[in-house]
Amino acid sequence: MTDISQRELGVTQQGHYAGAVSRLVAFCCDQAIATICFSIATGSLTYIVTVISPDNYELQIPPSVLTAFFVFWLFLYYSYPWSTSGKTAGMAILGLRVVQRDGSPTTLRCGILRTLMFPLGFITLGLGFVGIITNKEHLAIYDRIAKTAVVYDWDARGARLRFLARSAPSSSPDHLTSQSISDAPEQI
């Protein structure tokens, strides 16, 4: 019953300001994905160089360069999605989207500015993130600068229909629906 209420509440909040937990989890996912992708990319590059070099040259990338590449990768990873669709991979998983303050889609300027200002949250020793909890619009410091906001934006209608279908009574006349619908909440 708690799951049902929670899910119903979730699907009814599409377009609302996203909370700290979802955004934190999305960020963690993004970081994991970005790091994994970068690691795969650098490992692949090293392997390719080793394979194709005549004397099995082992590529040694200086940490500073590697860090610079990683930072550049992160910049690309965040700025491009935020400038176009408004959502990174992690935010897509959690159903979040970056929009402008009025709710309109983000622009290239918004995406780049938000990406560049994003480190301020860490630079301020986490104080820049406090606004996500305390602010009325759940704005972090980089949101204020870039004039953006983060909202729930998953497939609300589809999710609601799926939720309704799963929460249908087991006495449904349809034999196909009875199994999936009645079992779904228990599985959840």
Added chain:
Amino acid sequence: MILGHDLTVSNEDTASSARDEESEDWGVDAALGAATRAARAANDVASAVGGSLPARLATAAAKRLTEPLAKEGHEVRERLVSDAGPVARDAIQRVTPGVVDAVNINEVLAAIDIDALLDRIDIDRLVGRVDVAGIVSKVDVNELVQGVDVDGIVSRVDVAAVVERVDVDALISKVNLDALLERIDIGLLLDRIDLNQLLTKIDLNELLKNVDLNALLENVDLDALLDSVDMNALVNNLDIDSLVRNTEIGSLIAQSTSGIAGEALDVVRSQGVGLDNFLNRWANRVLRRDPIALPAGPPLLIEIGPLALPSGQVLPGGQTDSNKADS
């Protein structure tokens, strides 16, 4: 001689008296017959000869010579007529009762051939001589009708037999329905009909059994019908939630839009939303903020209405979606 004959006879003596008189007057009758024959012959000869000139001269001479005799004869004839009238009347008055008594009406009537008599009567001519209008004008119809026992007549009439003898088809074929219908005031007729009472007496189920819906629908212009339907208003009135919950649509949507990954994402997202709200509630408590006063989201996203709920739908507990989210 006949006038002076005693006619006061009884019924028994009538036949014998007649025979005696016949024998006594035989001579007189013979003389009269001879005179009649002679007169008729003379008349014939006179008519044949009288037209000639000599005959006319002879006639004129005879008239001149017999004028004194004719004058005397004329006086005698007039005297005879004046005297014979009372005598004949007296004789008839004395004879009539005896004749009436002697006549047997039944025998007389039995002897009459009615059919032959009727055959000889010209009915059309007879009827044509009757003044029907004059007769009818003299009849007091009201008095006549008042004297008629209508109830008694009607009670003796076998109505069923009368009706059976009526050729209804022929009767109806003679009715001019068009002219009849033109004289009917349909509006007035409908005003007098209690349609509600009429409809309560109609067995709609029985009526619909006799309706050929297929033929009816063939005549329906579905395009025009659908054009007149406000589909938006129709859809707005649909209870989508109930539809998805209680029909096959729900399972189809679930099967088509969600796999294992989709369901997992729903779980993760729902849990994230739940934790977000939990954290927000505590933040609002600490900061002493009224959740209802807080903006739910960016204006453009909130003004177009919640994405998941139909516009204006109220969540359980009487809260709107945004209020419930904040609370």
